[in-house]
Amino acid sequence: MTKDAKGMCTMRIKELRKKTGYTQTQFGALFGIPMRTIQDWELGYRTPPEYVINMIEELLYLKGYISTPSMEI
Numbered sequence: 001m002t003k004d005a006k007g008m009c010t011m012r013i014k015e016l017r018k019k020t021g022y023t024q025t026q027f028g029a030l031f032g033i034p035m036r037t038i039q040d041w042e043l044g045y046r047t048p049p050e051y052v053i054n055m056i057e058e059l060l061y062l063k064g065y066i067s068t069p070s071m072e073i
Contacts, residue, residue: 010044012053017042020065031056 017027017038024042025035040046057069 007044009047009050009053010042013038013048013056014042016053016056016060016066020060031059 017024020027020030022030024038027033028035028038037046041048054069057066060066061069
């Protein structure tokens with residue numbers, strides 16, 4: 001994964017979390033993901049697989065947090 005793609009994933013996770021209004025702990029709990037993993041993703045230490053971001057977007061869409069899943073990474 002290129003540095004730009006990694007940065008986009010990092011920004012996307014943080015953007016999605018902020019749309020929920022949740023803390024990293026609350027956001028992680030919503031999906032069964034440890035807070036430290038969310039934190040590492042947002043800081044760019046680790047990169048979530050694209051399918052995980054897509055699944056999170058789809059679930060947030062179904063729960064009404066976002067108006068449409070972008071499916072773009």
